[in-house]
Amino acid sequence: MNVRCLIVDDEPLAVRLISSYVQQVPGLEIAAACNNSIDAFRILGEQKIDLMFLDIKMPKLIGTDFLRSISNPPKVIFITAYRDYALDGYELDIVDYLLKPVSFTRFMKAVSKATKLISLDNNFSSINKEHNNDEDSFLYFKIDKEMQKVLLHEILFIESSKEYVKLHLENGQSLLVKQSISSLQELLSPHRFLRVHRSYIVTIKKISSYNQTYITIGNNKIPIGRLYKNEVQKGLAVQ
Numbered sequence: 181m182n183v184r185c186l187i188v189d190d191e192p193l194a195v196r197l198i199s200s201y202v203q204q205v206p207g208l209e210i211a212a213a214c215n216n217s218i219d220a221f222r223i224l225g226e227q228k229i230d231l232m233f234l235d236i237k238m239p240k241l242i243g244t245d246f247l248r249s250i251s252n253p254p255k256v257i258f259i260t261a262y263r264d265y266a267l268d269g270y271e272l273d274i275v276d277y278l279l280k281p282v283s284f285t286r287f288m289k290a291v292s293k294a295t296k297l298i299s300l301d302n303n304f305s306s307i308n309k310e311h312n313n314d315e316d317s318f319l320y321f322k323i324d325k326e327m328q329k330v331l332l333h334e335i336l337f338i339e340s341s342k343e344y345v346k347l348h349l350e351n352g353q354s355l356l357v358k359q360s361i362s363s364l365q366e367l368l369s370p371h372r373f374l375r376v377h378r379s380y381i382v383t384i385k386k387i388s389s390y391n392q393t394y395i396t397i398g399n400n401k402i403p404i405g406r407l408y409k410n411e412v413q414k415g416l417a418v419q
Contacts, residue, residue: 183298184211184228188220188243189235189259194280198233198259201287207295217246225378225407228362229254231275231294236260247272253343253360255294273343319367321347321357330355332372336386336397338364340379348400374415377405390416 185202187210189195195213202208208231212223216238223229232254236243243260247253256272261280275297276290320327330347339346340361347355357364365375375381380402382395389396390412394403404412 182207182209183230183295184209186211186220186223186227186229186232186254187213188215188217188232188238188246189213190215190238191235194235194259197282198287201282201284204284205288205291208291217241217243220246221250224250224254230298231255231257231291233257233259237262244272247274254362255297257290257294321355321359323355323357328355332368332383333385335373335383337383337400337402338373338381370415374412376408376412377403378407379405384415387416 185208187195187198187202189198192215195215199210199213202210211227211229214220214223218240220232220234224232234243234247234256236258237260238246241249243258247256256274258274258277259280259282260278263279275294278286278290317332318329319332320329322328330349334349334351336348336350338361339348341356343358343360345357345359345361345364347357349355361375361379361381365373365381368381372384373381374384376395382397382402386397387395388398390404392404392409394401395412396402
């Protein structure tokens with residue numbers, strides 16, 4: 181499966197250069213390119229993006245602030261003409277920080293790091309999917325330096341919190357796991373779990389009621405995102 185890339189840069193020459201680099205690397209594909217953070221936010225909501233090449237100095241919303249505003253970002257490589265944002269980049273857990281003009285050699289070093297991380301996520305997904313099909317199914321999550329077993333039927337809903345997800349369980353307990361909600365969604369059976377918002381996945385059997393705006397699970401009202409309304413209606417109509 182190819183790594184789907186999004187290029188976000190307000191300089192057309194920079195977009196063309198990174199696009200040409202991506203096209204030379206087997207296993208990478210350009211899913212989209214845009215010149216501002218607003219369009220990038222829309223694309224991330226509509227498509228599966230594995231790797232984002234993100235400029236920092238852009239109009240309206242700079243790249244660092246844009247990245248802070250995303251609940252579940254893909255892997256990110258900053259590409260910029262400014263050294264001053266290196267610390268911000270690493271605080272945001274980016275893969276790499278490239279200075280313009282970017283050489284192909286330096287580009288490949290960053291991409292190699294990114295693809296290894298994406299591969300690790302995918303391998304973890306494959307292992308966990310083996311335990312995701314029956315009532316006693318479970319997943320292992322890394323919590324406090326240990327791999328903790330969680331029975332899927334005990335999950336009420338899953339909430340994204342920046343680079344973490346919070347698993348809300350039947351017993352009232354909440355478990356905080358460092359993982360994106362999108363990568364976790366790939367582990368879960370669509371017959372049992374439904375993405376209803378960019379920040380929420382719900383367990384279908386736990387839903388007590390719903391309308392056009394929100395889903396109720398116990399005492400929790402979970403919003404339905406605008407981009408997810410059609411999928412939610414389809415997913416719940418067939419239950």
